[in-house]
Amino acid sequence: MKDVSYQLYSSRQFPPLTATLNMLAELGYTQVEGYGGVYDDPAELAAGLKSAGLAMPSGHFSLDMLENDSGKVLEIAAAAGMYAVYCPHIAADLRPTDGPGWRAFGKRVQSAGDAVRNAGLTYGWHNHDFEFRRQGD
Secondary structure, three states, X not given: OOOOEEEHHHHOOOXXXXXXXXXXXXXXXOEEEEOHHHOOOHXXXXXXXXXXXXXXXXXXXXXXXXXXXXXXXXXXXXXXXXXXXXXXXXXXXXXXXXXXXXXXXXXXXXXXXXXXXXXXXXXXXXXXXXHHOOOOO
């Protein structure tokens, strides 16, 4: 049977993190997926995961952080034991509105992952429904 990860973003309104991690471990989860709201203190995150007996093989990192602070992304990923990093979202007002815009955005997302891939980690984009909507062109 494959391990199932719990996306911690789903519990973003249920702090503290330690209590959430312990609850998930008690429910039988063995893995969780991180997001920006749990990355403030990488050492504390690593300690919480270890204490609860959970792994964090993947995490979501903002496009801004990937582009402007890739060193911090890699520090957090290493502390949490991640092997995969995903860019999860772009705000509605920043989304392209035509084919050329989406192609340029794809190149931007690709480039944002250079440091992650160069560090030997898996990198990807977490798609949503808005990428599949028809554009005027």
